Amino acid sequence: MQIDIDDLRRWIGREEHASEALSATRLQQYEATLEDSPPQCPAGTAPPLIHWCLAQPVVPMSELGRDGHPALGSFLPPVPLPRRMWAGGEITFHDNLRVGNTVDRCSKITDVTLKQGRSGDLCFVTVTHDISTAGRAICTERQDLVYRAAASGPTVASPAPVAAPPGDKSQTISPHPTLLFRFSALTFNGHRIHYDRRFCTDVEGYAGLVVHGPLQATLLCHFAAKLWGAAPKTFWFRSVSAICDDTDFTLNATEEGDGLRLWTAAVGHPVAMEAGAQW
Template structure:
């Protein structure tokens, strides 16, 4: 069946955006105060702060830093800024975090100033099964004392207008447990509204799907508060820190497949591939009773 005129017009908007939208690079400096790392350690209920002054930050904990706090009047109805930075100029824009990659030359050290240089490196329109999408890749480099420490890419997906990203669903099942399977590393995990609210505050994430239940269910069409994609990734990485604390992470690739919802029973699991050697990639995932992998990650070591 040929696409409708409205669908064709919508894809043309995405193609034009991909062709002409060239946001400026962003350069930011942050002192990397250890306080946010200590706060996240408390939010994740860790036994001790993950990084004190002068200690390396765990992988991806730089997400607590280099934050932007736009004025309240600059926010849209969904909590995201209406027009700024790396948000493409699309009507009725909806944003989804799809995944990313990280290369670690050296971990960032808490308590020492660091510099971030970010830019949009790729913009690609695609026709998806559920509608037209714009894929945006943001590439960031992080330096301390002039040395390149981290190189990160984040893949973001934008939908222009249309229906909510998921259809309305029945009440959540918050009691069924995920299947443990045969994964050698396992950690049961459950979220609650306070955890999501505190993580939103620590990461300057005002997207209402993480803390505003009436908006999330009535406007976005989700059956409950949505667990942050970055929080799912950090939960997987906590398995690595628990099971192999002395192995420095050098590469990370992660994917966010299906949303997980607040108070569902979740399982962070994975481990080395069967029969692999000590230097092989560790494969991780977040499972629930209804999804085998809400998120997945591959971790490589030095």
């Protein structure tokens, strides 16, 4: 497939704005879904990354693509590759959100690049999000999206002979389908790989329902905050491979310099997501 990268790069500079208030009910739903994950926060403030549940794109059912995502070509460029994933990102935290704050999200496409991977063309779209409330900056975020060709076989390989090592601190998570469904609902994420098992296995080639990259990142960020005793100032993450709901996975942390090196791994598998937190 020929990809006109010059045409796609015309989307650089395009912006999108949205707003939503953080309600007490939304915070309660968030904490009930993640249960013991959110760290203890200063009185009256919300856990880090709860902004992923607010001011998300809202489009009619008729404007969704085959995968449940909003169709491309409005804000995001019309990349002619069917599989879309949140590959990673980096967040700098400036302040805390409180119940009743109205979150304002200003999103801007800052880069579109084409690379070659083992499976063919990979198109990366970088989006910068500025999150604020009443003119007060909450966080600045870089989001890396990757687009790739349709699956031609199983996406998730058999467990590697050498599993990822445990961290100095670790915690086991069971990716129950209800957890994945609730997180999709909280973030208004219609991507079918997180709740439609037949689509996952028959169309996308996964071994089961896929654990959201942002869910893994949230759990790692909260794990880091609990270990350190405070939310980090900066947090970055990068997806390496998928985790499905057919096995438990672990959160892992090891001190490194003035922060923590973090990763997730399905039991008996290599690293799925790597991350870092600094204070």
